[in-house]
Amino acid sequence: MIDKLEKMTAGLKVDYYDIRYETKQVQRVQMNKKEIRICDANTGDGYVLRVLHKGALASVTFTRPEQAEAAIKKAVENAEILAANGATPKQPAPAPVVIDTIKAGLIEDPRNISLAEKKELTQAYSDLLFAQPKIANVDITYADVYRNKFFLNSEGSKINEELVTTMLYGGITAQDGALTQPVRLSFGGSDGFQRVRNREQDALKQAKIAADLLKAEPVKAGTYKMILNPSMTGVFTHEAFGHFSEADIVRDLPSVRDKMKLGTKLGVDELNIIDDATIPNQLGYYRYDDEGVAVRKVNLMTNGVLTGRLHDRFTAAEMGEAISGHSIAEDFCYAPIVRMGCIFIQPGQYSLEELLAALEDGLYIGDPMGGQTTGENFTFGAQYGYIVKNGKLAGMIRDINLVGNLYKTLLSVSMIGKDFELKEVGGCGKGQTNIRSCHGGPHVLVNELTVGGK
Amino acid sequence: MEKLLKIAAANAEQADLYYTESSSDSIIFNDGKLEKADSSLSSGLSLRIIKNQRAGFAHTRNLLDPQALVKQAILSSENGVEAKYQLPHNVQAQEKVVYDPQVEQLDKNELIQKGNELIGYVKARTDAQFDLSMWYGIGKSGLKNTNGADLSRIGSSFGIFAQMVFPGTGSGLYTHQSGVSPCWISNEELDELIALYDVCQTQIVPPTGKMPVIFHPQSMHTLLWRVVEALNPANILSGISPLCNREGQKIFSEKFTYRQNPEDTELSSATAFDDEGTPTRVLYFIENGVFKAIPMDLFYAKKLGKEPTGNGFRSGIESMPGTSVFNTIIDPGTKSLKEMIASIDHGLIVYSLMGSALRKHRKWRILCGCVQRSIDPNGKPIGRVKDCMLSGTSTTACKTSWISKTSLTIWEDARCRPCFWTGSA
Numbered sequence: 001m002i003d004k005l006e007k008m009t010a011g012l013k014v015d016y017y018d019i020r021y022e023t024k025q026v027q028r029v030q031m032n033k034k035e036i037r038i039c040d041a042n043t044g045d046g047y048v049l050r051v052l053h054k055g056a057l058a059s060v061t062f063t064r065p066e067q068a069e070a071a072i073k074k075a076v077e078n079a080e081i082l083a084a085n086g087a088t089p090k091q092p093a094p095a096p097v098v099i100d101t102i103k104a105g106l107i108e109d110p111r112n113i114s115l116a117e118k119k120e121l122t123q124a125y126s127d128l129l130f131a132q133p134k135i136a137n138v139d140i141t142y143a144d145v146y147r148n149k150f151f152l153n154s155e156g157s158k159i160n161e162e163l164v165t166t167m168l169y170g171g172i173t174a175q176d177g178a179l180t181q182p183v184r185l186s187f188g189g190s191d192g193f194q195r196v197r198n199r200e201q202d203a204l205k206q207a208k209i210a211a212d213l214l215k216a217e218p219v220k221a222g223t224y225k226m227i228l229n230p231s232m233t234g235v236f237t238h239e240a241f242g243h244f245s246e247a248d249i250v251r252d253l254p255s256v257r258d259k260m261k262l263g264t265k266l267g268v269d270e271l272n273i274i275d276d277a278t279i280p281n282q283l284g285y286y287r288y289d290d291e292g293v294a295v296r297k298v299n300l301m302t303n304g305v306l307t308g309r310l311h312d313r314f315t316a317a318e319m320g321e322a323i324s325g326h327s328i329a330e331d332f333c334y335a336p337i338v339r340m341g342c343i344f345i346q347p348g349q350y351s352l353e354e355l356l357a358a359l360e361d362g363l364y365i366g367d368p369m370g371g372q373t374t375g376e377n378f379t380f381g382a383q384y385g386y387i388v389k390n391g392k393l394a395g396m397i398r399d400i401n402l403v404g405n406l407y408k409t410l411l412s413v414s415m416i417g418k419d420f421e422l423k424e425v426g427g428c429g430k431g432q433t434n435i436r437s438c439h440g441g442p443h444v445l446v447n448e449l450t451v452g453g454k
Numbered sequence: 455m456e457k458l459l460k461i462a463a464a465n466a467e468q469a470d471l472y473y474t475e476s477s478s479d480s481i482i483f484n485d486g487k488l489e490k491a492d493s494s495l496s497s498g499l500s501l502r503i504i505k506n507q508r509a510g511f512a513h514t515r516n517l518l519d520p521q522a523l524v525k526q527a528i529l530s531s532e533n534g535v536e537a538k539y540q541l542p543h544n545v546q547a548q549e550k551v552v553y554d555p556q557v558e559q560l561d562k563n564e565l566i567q568k569g570n571e572l573i574g575y576v577k578a579r580t581d582a583q584f585d586l587s588m589w590y591g592i593g594k595s596g597l598k599n600t601n602g603a604d605l606s607r608i609g610s611s612f613g614i615f616a617q618m619v620f621p622g623t624g625s626g627l628y629t630h631q632s633g634v635s636p637c638w639i640s641n642e643e644l645d646e647l648i649a650l651y652d653v654c655q656t657q658i659v660p661p662t663g664k665m666p667v668i669f670h671p672q673s674m675h676t677l678l679w680r681v682v683e684a685l686n687p688a689n690i691l692s693g694i695s696p697l698c699n700r701e702g703q704k705i706f707s708e709k710f711t712y713r714q715n716p717e718d719t720e721l722s723s724a725t726a727f728d729d730e731g732t733p734t735r736v737l738y739f740i741e742n743g744v745f746k747a748i749p750m751d752l753f754y755a756k757k758l759g760k761e762p763t764g765n766g767f768r769s770g771i772e773s774m775p776g777t778s779v780f781n782t783i784i785d786p787g788t789k790s791l792k793e794m795i796a797s798i799d800h801g802l803i804v805y806s807l808m809g810s811a812l813r814k815h816r817k818w819r820i821l822c823g824c825v826q827r828s829i830d831p832n833g834k835p836i837g838r839v840k841d842c843m844l845s846g847t848s849t850t851a852c853k854t855s856w857i858s859k860t861s862l863t864i865w866e867d868a869r870c871r872p873c874f875w876t877g878s879a
Contacts, residue, residue: 026772029533032688032692033691033692035536036533036534036535036536037535038511038535038774039530039533039534039535040510040511040512040526040527040530041512041526041529041530042511042512042513042514042526042772043514044498044513044514044515044772045515045516046496046515056491057490058490058491058492058493059492059493060492060493060494060495061493061494061495061496062494062495062496063495063496063497063498063515063516064497064515064516065516067495070495071493071495074493074495075493078491078492078493078562079491081491081562081563081566082488082490082491084563085488085563085566085567085570086487086488087487087488087489087490087491088487088488088489115529115530115533116532116533119533119534136692136693136694137692137693137694139692173692173694175693175694180694221662243624244624249624252484252485252489252585253583253619253623253624254485254583255583255619255620255621255622255623256622256623256624259622333494333496335492373624374623374624374625374806375620375622375623375624375625376622376623376624377623377625377840403842452844
């Protein structure tokens with residue numbers, strides 16, 4: 001395929017170009033209330049061309065090889081239009097030339113499992129969950145995504161990398177009369193089909209939470225001292241902090257640049273935040289980004305001080321910082337943008353028991369149910385939680401929404417747990433969906449966050 | 455494609471073929487500077503077959519082997535999505551109702567020049583960060599089935615989005631226009647945005663408690679997501695929609711009428727047929743507060759024992775048809791936005807909702823943290839509310855006191871009106 005890409009771009013006379021062709025095979029089984037709604041296996045493919053011409057960077061996506069000539073013409077025209085109209089000149093930061101082939105590291109390859117077996121597995125989870133007390137509905141989806149990416153650039157890099165993502169996710173709804181309570185489940189990862197096998201106990205735990213929520217009290221609105229569980233810690237780290245570590249966002253928001261200047265102390269001394277997509281076997285693993293740059297571990301915050309940022313080659317050059325390999329596209333329909341790989345708060349030294357003892361009275365906040373930010377403000381839903389009294393989990397609470405401010409919260413972290421969990425199914429939606437966006441962390445005690453409710 | 459459909463017909467009882475071809479362009483200015491000019495050329499097709507009352511599905515962007523695609527669809531049907539419905543018979547049409555050839559003639563240089571003029575207008579009046587983006591394109595799609603359906607449509611779209619960013623944040627005030635034809639943001643709209651931006655420099659901390667809330671069309675549109683989820687036949691069939699078994703009941707204020715109008719060609723989703731070939735229709739979901747109708751595609755119509763309503767749409771070639779509402783409208787009320795503001799002593803105007811998608815549709819609960827204006831006792835906005843959470847349910851919000859007589863087009867396919875509501879902040 002690399003040969004075809006070379007032929008396709010042979011006549012291209014520009015300062016720099018890169019072209020990515022990829023195939024994407026998706027197998028899905030989706031069930032809604034015990035019925036199959038989707039069961040298919042499909043392949044899509046397409047091309048993304050970027051050209052740097054007269055100092056301007058333009059991209060074109062196209063789906064058929066016979067469109068290549070028109071796409072090249074359009075990309076060059078777009079670059080010329082940008083240059084002629086005073087677009088800020090761009091250049092890529094220097095990056096090593098790479099020639100490499102990366103096969104997906106899989107324990108059990110989902111491509112070797114039949115669609116019928118995937119359907120049986122999905123049905124088995126659905127049946128198991130429906131058999132539990134008070135469970136009124138189960139929506140469950142199995143999916144595996146195989147991306148085979150071929151990357152070529154004008155500097156001589158030629159990379160073929162495979163990425164395989166396996167996931168099983170859905171919603172479980174418990175019902176008692178007019179009251180219903182949903183809880184989510186999600187298993188999966190980047191290292192194979194075994195991630196979704198034998199997870200019955202995890203599924204049952206979620207069903208029990210849903211049923212228990214029917215007896216839970218709605219949380220009372222107010223400001224609380226609280227412990228965030230690892231999953232909620234991960235959402236906070238990703239949504240509230242992580243996006244402000246993405247260089248394109250900082251670049252596009254001049255007023256944020258000062259606040260997010262490297263060297264600025266924004267968090268408490270104990271707080272270390274890292275993005276490390278190189279950790280093997282976690283959801284966000286990859287070797288090269290969609291600019292052909294090897295991804296590296298980035299210490300984003302060290303002892304509360306901003307120490308790093310996530311870059312593509314162009315933001316790195318513009319800001320005079322080191323490339324990091326974080327230019328990622330959802331698939332062949334998109335040009336890459338700066339994305340997190342695997343972001344987390346580094347574990348501290350305290351057990352959950354020690355955090356609960358230090359909390360005394362407050363809230364324990366469980367798994368997230370969505371999250372959103374506008375600027376430094378964030379709102380996260382939680383699937384469940386508990387009131388904490390005298391350092392012990394007391395009654396379960398429901399209908400929890402957290403609202404807060406990034407900068408205040410970073411300074412409000414008081415203790416960091418020594419446990420550590422990473423998310424198994426991703427779905428960051430920064431313009432494009434990144435199903436391998438991974439986040440997590442330990443339990444964290446926060447001195448003050450606002451909870452909405454009655 | 456004829457060959458593909460022929461192969462499919464030989465291997466299944468029914469089949470339909472959906473195909474698309476589109477080209478699109480975008481221009482982005484960031485902080486007043488030209489940043490991006492990108493393009494996309496896209497095409498593909500999907501095949502649905504029905505065999506032994508089971509549906510199978512396959513799609514491709516490059517049809518190299520029709521036989522293999524049919525095989526894929528058959529494999530999918532063997533694993534079983536129930537399909538006891540009939541695909542529409544003998545519907546034939548070529549639609550061009552949401553197409554403006556001007557979009558094909560647009561010159562990127564001219565658009566950039568116009569964008570620069572707009573930026574110049576704003577920069578002369580404020581030093582706020584001003585972002586601007588434009589996008590436009592032409593889309594062709596078609597549907598053929600083994601029962602004789604042969605439909606095609608061509609559509610155009612154009613959108614423009616302008617935002618003033620609050621310092622130190624990524625959030626801001628925005629306005630936008632979109633439709634079938636090239637459109638623009640007027641100086642009057644920019645003046646209003648700039649004036650509001652100036653007011654927002656003052657930050658207000660509202661008291662905790664119940665107070666009147668006006669939902670601006672932008673936030674009302676978001677609020678309606680919960681209602682749309684409740685209308686979804688999948689949620690009704692599952693028994694988890696709060697509208698389950700409540701057809702004919704009065705649930706909302708009698709001032710609230712929510713409907714779809716496929717014939718409103720100012721909205722770019724206007725169409726006479728859905729993506730399954732079923733004729734679309736005017737549908738009142740909520741009429742004067744009474745729950746009237748469930749939108750349905752072929753699958754859910756059969757499951758619920760009702761007639762399909764022409765609401766079977768696809769989000770692209772990668773997806774089977776699913777139920778969607780489109781070209782939706784809230785019918786107008788009697789007061790203008792100004793009159794609504796003047797009628798309350800103090801309260802909030804919600805311009806945008808953050809986190810409103812988080813909660814659970816069965817309760818239609820809304821909780822949001824971004825409320826933009828506070829109103830003083832004299833009926834004027836006095837500042838921007840920050841770090842605020844608004845709590846309530848969509849049901850409550852739709853038991854609205856008033857609905858404005860003014861309207862605003864939201865994105866391509868929905869019109870919303872400002873609504874007035876008492877909630878807590």
